[in-house]
Amino acid sequence: MKNKFLIVFFAIVFSIPFFAGCVGKDFLKKYGTNITNYDIDLNLNENSIDGKQTTNYKNTTSNILNEVYFHLYPNSFSNVAMNKPVSKVYESKAYPNGPSYGKIEIEDVNVENKDASFSVENTDNDSLKVVLASPLYPNDFVSIEMKYTITIPNVLHRFGYNDNTINLGNIYPIVCVFDENGWDKNPYSSNGDPFYSNLANYNVTMTYPKSYTLASTGNQIFSQEENENKTTKVSAVAVRDFAMVLSNKFEILTGVVDGTTINYYFYNDQKSNESFEVAKKALATFNSKFGKYPYSQLSIVETGFLYGGMEYPNLVMISDSLEKYDDYCITIIHEIAHQWWYGVVGNNEFEHGWLDESLAEYSVVVFYENNPEYEIKRDVCIKNAITSYCLFVDVYKDVFDEVDTSMNRKLDQFDTEPEYVYAAYVRGMIMFDDVRNLIGDKKFFDSLKKYYSQYSGQNATPENLFRVFEDVSGKRVRAIFMSYVDGSAIIGNIENGTNQS
Numbered sequence: 266m267k268n269k270f271l272i273v274f275f276a277i278v279f280s281i282p283f284f285a286g287c288v289g290k291d292f293l294k295k296y297g298t299n300i301t302n303y304d305i306d307l308n309l310n311e312n313s314i315d316g317k318q319t320t321n322y323k324n325t326t327s328n329i330l331n332e333v334y335f336h337l338y339p340n341s342f343s344n345v346a347m348n349k350p351v352s353k354v355y356e357s358k359a360y361p362n363g364p365s366y367g368k369i370e371i372e373d374v375n376v377e378n379k380d381a382s383f384s385v386e387n388t389d390n391d392s393l394k395v396v397l398a399s400p401l402y403p404n405d406f407v408s409i410e411m412k413y414t415i416t417i418p419n420v421l422h423r424f425g426y427n428d429n430t431i432n433l434g435n436i437y438p439i440v441c442v443f444d445e446n447g448w449d450k451n452p453y454s455s456n457g458d459p460f461y462s463n464l465a466n467y468n469v470t471m472t473y474p475k476s477y478t479l480a481s482t483g484n485q486i487f488s489q490e491e492n493e494n495k496t497t498k499v500s501a502v503a504v505r506d507f508a509m510v511l512s513n514k515f516e517i518l519t520g521v522v523d524g525t526t527i528n529y530y531f532y533n534d535q536k537s538n539e540s541f542e543v544a545k546k547a548l549a550t551f552n553s554k555f556g557k558y559p560y561s562q563l564s565i566v567e568t569g570f571l572y573g574g575m576e577y578p579n580l581v582m583i584s585d586s587l588e589k590y591d592d593y594c595i596t597i598i599h600e601i602a603h604q605w606w607y608g609v610v611g612n613n614e615f616e617h618g619w620l621d622e623s624l625a626e627y628s629v630v631v632f633y634e635n636n637p638e639y640e641i642k643r644d645v646c647i648k649n650a651i652t653s654y655c656l657f658v659d660v661y662k663d664v665f666d667e668v669d670t671s672m673n674r675k676l677d678q679f680d681t682e683p684e685y686v687y688a689a690y691v692r693g694m695i696m697f698d699d700v701r702n703l704i705g706d707k708k709f710f711d712s713l714k715k716y717y718s719q720y721s722g723q724n725a726t727p728e729n730l731f732r733v734f735e736d737v738s739g740k741r742v743r744a745i746f747m748s749y750v751d752g753s754a755i756i757g758n759i760e761n762g763t764n765q766s
Contacts, residue, residue, distance in 0.1 A: 292559030292609070296722040297503035299323065301465040305437055309473040309511070312426060314415040318437060323406050325463070326443045330401040333409060334448045335393040335438035337385065341453035342367035342418050342425070346389040348452040350422055351571065352682060355455075359421050359571045367418035367425065369438070375410040392450045393438055411438065420571075421586075423508075427569030429532060429585065431477075434508040434577060435460065442613075442724070451615040454676040456685045457622070458575070460506070461613040464722055467501040471509065478515040480530045480566045482507045482579045501579065503559075503722065505611050508577035510566045522548045525558055531567040533585050534593070540565075543594045547601040550635050551628065554710060555605050556717040563604065565597060576603030576625075595629060602628035610717055611724040618685070619672040619750070620727055623693025624713075630694065647698045650691055655757040657687045671752035673727075695756060696749035703745060704738040712737040 302321040307314050324330050341350050344366045351359040374383040374395055382396040401407050415436055418425045423434035442449045442461050453459050467483060475495040479485070483501025490496075501507055514532035518541045521527070527548060529541045544565045552558055562579050570584040574596040581600035587593045606624035607614070614621060633641040661668040661684070672688045679685035701709040716725070716733045727750065731743040748754035 292721060293502045296464050297466060300325075300503070301440060301463065303437070303465055303467045303469075303507070305467065305469045305507075307437075307469065307471050309431075309471070312417045312419075314417065314433075314436070316413045316415060316437065318411050318413070320409045320411075320438075320440060321406055322401075322409060322440055324401045324403050327403055328443070329403070330443070331397055333395050333397065333401075333407070334441040334450060335395070336435075336441055336450070337369050337371070337391045337393050337438055338435040338453060339367050339369040339415055339424060340385075340391045341389055342420065342422075343389070346391075346453070348389055348391075348454060348677070350424075350453055350455055351420070352455040354682070355571055360419070361421070362419055365419035365425075366416070367420075368416050369436070370414045370416075371438070372412045372414065373410075377408055378410070381409070387450060387452065389452060391452060392441070413438070421569050422571055423575050423582070429512055429514055430566075430568040431511040432508075432568055432570065432582065433510065434575065434582070435506070437507070439506070440465075444613075444724075449613065449615075451675075452677070454615065456676040456679050456682055457614060457618040457689065458607075459615045459676055461615055461724070462505050462611070463724065464503045464505055464611075467499070467504065467507045469499045469501070469507060470496060471499065472496045473511055474513075476513045477511045478513070478517070478530070479509060479511055480515070480528070480564045480580060481509040482577055484562050504578035505608060506577055508580050510568050510580070510582065512568070520545055523552050523557070525560065526562050528562070528564045529567075530564060534567055536590060540593065540597060543597050544601060546636055547598045547632055550632050551602060551605055554631055554635065554713070555628075556714050556721075558604060559609065559721075560604075563601070565601070574600040576600045576607055578604070578608050598629045598632045599625050602626075602632075605717060609722065610720045612726065613724065615676050617673070617727055618676055619689040619693045620725070620730065622689040623672075623697060626690045626694045627697040630698070643698075647695065650695055651756055654687060654691045654695065657683065657691075669752065672750045692749060692756070696746065696754070699749070699754075700734065700742055700745055704734070704740055704742060708738040 301323050304319040306317040322333055341348060371393060374381045376398055379398060384394050386392045386394055395409055397407060421427050423432055424436055425432055439462055442463055449461055451459060472494055475490050475493060479497050481499050482504055483499045486498045486500055488495055488497040515530045518529040518537060522545050527545055529544060531537050534540055560579055564580045566580060566582050567585050568582045570582050573584050573587060575582040583596050602625040607621040612620045630643055630646045633639055634643040658668055672692060712734045715737055716730055720729055731746050734742045
């Protein structure tokens with residue numbers, strides 16, 4: 266996710282694949298079989314959606330399960346939510362027409378075609394517990410059916426409608442991850458992207474007014490019109506999430522990069538051809554530097570959005586409110602990088618938000634140094650990143666007396682959005698460049714390629730990243746990573762309270 270504070274930072278800054286074969290053509294075949302499957306039927310009314318969903322859930326754990334939990338993210342947009350999606354600083358911008366609320370109401374749940382016991386839990390009613398009729402053993406499947414109604418808020422966010430678009434991100438009940446700590450039921454957060462999910466297959470049927478154009482995750486198989494509506498069927502194989510954007514204003518540019526169809530949906534971009542070229546070059550650059558993008562489709566979507574942008578599998582949202590065109594291009598590059606770092610290689614973004622954001626942010630530097638026609642140099646980026654970071658620490662210390670510079674905090678442990686952004690994005694970007702200088706370019710990019718190849722289709726941890734870099738480089742770089750992550754690394758010559766920056 267691209268934050269306003271990061272755009273301010275970048276305004277200052279910009280005054281042949283090694284392991285790719287394992288992730289390319291074989292990815293969908295390897296990861297798209299014998300996994301959880303969502304069949305979702307959605308019908309868009311004016312500001313609401315009627316939904317039917319069958320989740321054929323596979324128990325990939327080593328535990329016998331007696332219940333299955335789902336995230337209900339739309340309830341974080343309700344009027345009673347404690348963990349709100351927008352901080353008070355941004356409320357007036359997020360709700361230009363005044364407060365507006367969204368929710369999801371679960372009407373009925375069946376397990377294996379029988380009525381099931383279910384309950385909506387957590388402080389914000391953002392977790393659905395479904396009790397199973399019989400124990401679910403490892404590697405077995407269970408079919409869970411549900412009906413629900415979604416109320417769409419008028420808000421400039423991942424989920425919400427605005428004057429130009431309807432953003433439908435994180436709208437459906439998605440199964441929580443069961444990991445070594447049990448069911449992950451972390452709440453929403455106005456900091457970062459509070460998401461964590463496993464790969465699944467999606468078959469989505471969406472009915473909407475025929476005056477609209479649909480951008481989506483996956484491949485649109487076919488559409489048909491009836492009276493004033495259009496119904497589109499979408500298939501997405503081995504993706505981490507599913508999102509859509511609707512608009513009756515979209516124009517579309519389409520091209521092909523390395524076998525992937527790339528679409529640009531826009532309505533207000535006066536430099537649409539240039540933006541599309543940036544997107545195509547980003548896809549080609551990251552294919553070369555990290556490993557092959559395994560999907561056959563990628564959509565870049567201009568939309569109404571509070572922040573700069575947001576990533577989903579096969580689809581990225583780019584805000585139409587970015588005032589500087591350079592910021593618009595930077596956001597496109599950053600969000601496309603997330604197709605590698607979050608999309609193919611996942612992670613728990615609530616627990617370790619820096620892991621994918623730092624990589625996506627450093628990928629912007631990689632893009633520009635490999636596309637010299639934009640005349641943005643790596644050393645200038647890093648130098649100005651350090652200057653910007655030290656200025657932030659100075660200002661923060663003046664206001665709050667001390668500043669925690671550690672990166673290894675949960676999203677809700679960052680007191681302010683700037684604190685999170687400078688930790689996860691800026692400090693993280695400096696960290697990767699420091700490691701690169703230590704081990705050299707070849708071992709650095711070989712490490713990224715191996716990390717991408719080895720953990721594609723999985724949820725990686727910081728320890729996985731550290732281990733790959735040590736294995737490839739032959740150097741003890743874990744200590745370097747940890748010094749940045751725990752806040753002890755010195756950037757510039759600024760020191761503070763308990764941590765150094």
